[in-house]
Amino acid sequence: MPSLRPAVFLDRDGTLNVQVVRDGKPYPPQTVGEFQLFPGVPEACARLDAAGYVLVVATNQPDVGRGTQAQAVVEAMHAKLIQLVPSIARVEVCYAPGRGETPPDPRRKPSPGMLLDAARALGLDLARSWMIGDRWRDIDCGKRAGVRTVFIDFGYTEELREPPDFTVRSFDDAADVILHRPRS
Numbered sequence: 001m002p003s004l005r006p007a008v009f010l011d012r013d014g015t016l017n018v019q020v021v022r023d024g025k026p027y028p029p030q031t032v033g034e035f036q037l038f039p040g041v042p043e044a045c046a047r048l049d050a051a052g053y054v055l056v057v058a059t060n061q062p063d064v065g066r067g068t069q070a071q072a073v074v075e076a077m078h079a080k081l082i083q084l085v086p087s088i089a090r091v092e093v094c095y096a097p098g099r100g101e102t103p104p105d106p107r108r109k110p111s112p113g114m115l116l117d118a119a120r121a122l123g124l125d126l127a128r129s130w131m132i133g134d135r136w137r138d139i140d141c142g143k144r145a146g147v148r149t150v151f152i153d154f155g156y157t158e159e160l161r162e163p164p165d166f167t168v169r170s171f172d173d174a175a176d177v178i179l180h181r182p183r184s
């Protein structure tokens, strides 16, 4: 049986691509044209890939479930993302609207379903894996999946809930944290 591989789970909006910030709150891009990566993201992902980490995007896209965004537009954004960052192995998406739905979708962050599904599909070692994100849902999701967490702090008004393992100011710095701290 092949050994399990470590992964880096990546939030999308505000982690890989730039968001629109209104009143201190971040919003996702609305069009493929608005979907723009932060500088250095492809290079930082290539460094993680070269170090043996499987790169898996895990993104909530509730606007699709709420009917205010088309799933085809989100899928086109992800095609662009894979083209720009070919080291990404998989994209997990949750379209659940997330407003008091019962029962809550087990794949919607902060629930760990997307990470657990990817781990089963790709043979990932969660104990040696990481989650990078810019909001409390990412950090709590990572904690519940049993991976270490890196929080990219943009100074949003939103508060964290669980404390992250590390806090940085850019995606490039998040990659540095991971590359300098392999599981002992």
Ligand SMILES: [Mg+2]
Pocket: 011, 012, 013, 014, 015, 133, 134, 135
């Ligand atoms: Mg985000």
